[in-house]
Amino acid sequence: MSTLITDGSRTYAAEAAALVRPRDAGEVADALARARRSGTPVCVRGGGYNQGGLGLAEGAVQIGTGGLDRILDIDVAARTARVQAGVTWDRLREALDPLGLSPRVTQSYGVFTVGGSVGINAHGRNIDTGVLAATVVSLRVMLADGGIVDADRTRDPDVFRLVLGGLGLVGVLLDVTIELTENHEYRKSRVAVMPTGEYPRVLREVTADPGIHFHYARLAVTPSELWDKLLCVDYRLTPGGNSREPVRSEPLGRADLLKQRGLFLGCTYSAWMRERRFGWEVQHRARMETVRRNNVAKESIQALSIPRRRSGYWLQEFFLPVENLTAFLDAGRAVLRAADFQLLNTTLRFVPRNTDAFLSYATGDRVAAVVYFRQPLKDAAIARTVQVMRRLLDEALALGGTYYLSYHRYATAGQLLRAYPRIEDFFRYKHKLDPDGLFRNQFAEQYAELDPERAF
Helix, strand or coil: CCEEEECCCCCCEEEECEEECCCCHHHHHHHHHHHHHHCCCEEEECCCCCCCCCCCCCCCEEEEHHHCCCEEEEECCCCEEEEECCCEHHHHHHHHHHHCEEECCCCCCCCCEHHHHHHHCCECCECCCCEHHHHEEEEEEECCCCCEEEECCCCCHHHHHHHCCCCCCCCEEEEEEEEEEECCEEEEEEEEEEEHHHHHHHHHHHHCCCCEEEEEEEECCCCCCCCCEEEEEEEEECCCCCCCCCCCCCCCCHHHHHHHHHHHHHHHHCHHHHHHHHHHHHHHHCCCCEEEHHHCCCCCCCCCCCCCCCEEEEEEEEEEEHHHHHHHHHHHHHHHHHCCCCCCEEEEEEECCECCCCCCCECCCEEEEEEEEEEECCHHHHHHHHHHHHHHHHHHHHCCCEECCCCCCCCCHHHHHHHCCCHHHHHHHHHHHCCCCCECCHHHHHHCCCCCCCCC
């Protein structure tokens, strides 16, 4: 009996032939063997928060990694942790906190799985490390034939690079070993409002300062001030800090949840509240605080997980060379205003160069511009959004930028080829490892046979 499954944006859906939740490598191997015998494709799914249909494929056996949820080893001396793919970041932080340790890359939301983050090569607000791939020591992946590859930068390096940011198309990630660091103490050292044109200079100063490990900026998004000014926040290392702040994880307390959801919904539907949000944001962020690494820039996904029948909340992310950020914001502002397109938020994050992943989005130092908005779930409204996002992507590509593959599949085949010139090589390598195309998802179904003239 098939089961309809949707993605995190409530936009993409697929009928799964079967749902499998293996608890160990043997059960993964059994699921793959049954799929091979029946000629049924396989799709791998982590926490289910992805918005691009990466965990969906029509008629596929869906392997949910939630059962692979064991922390296998924490080596305090070596500062590494080996965890199964279904372990969440919150659970890992909770295990590391009493040991005075923290992941080197810290995402804003802790409910995501480590395996899912590896599959999209996630990044956070930490500028001392950047992308998750930089911290992966080794990984174990089960390929389409049931064989297990233990890969790192010297053993099976091609498999290693393909799995990092490989969107779950190479195999089933069983477990991964990542680097850790101390659960350092930080002091919020700057909260500053400035015109966006000044930000590249400030960012160069921030990234040259070894004491600042976390940094991000929030852009004004109201129609009157769209992307004209921003708020930037630094967190500076406090050597020898002795804060005993406990690690914070979901769920939120009822009072905090209601307050955050109320503000979020108000800014979604009230023009009066949207016009005042930036000022409120400045007041909120301006509060100085001392915080441990496991809690820096920690956000609650509960506050955003509000069921709506007729709309969803969508994301897209563009990566720009630092020197071209202002030009992108100027061009993007014109695109958004011409379309009367309302954003709920835009965050800027610095991503240092890293090419460990085959499909790297950070082939040089980049600034990630993350746009967030409410999306009515009607065909005409979605088609309008596709056109706006394509125009924004054209502006990013013209300035040497790219975009995040883990979100919506707005890009035409031609845009994808410009953003990721090695995408065809990726599919060729995947075919060598998976000649029968056992592993599939909606991204592969849309783009595996690339035709630059083909539309969305």
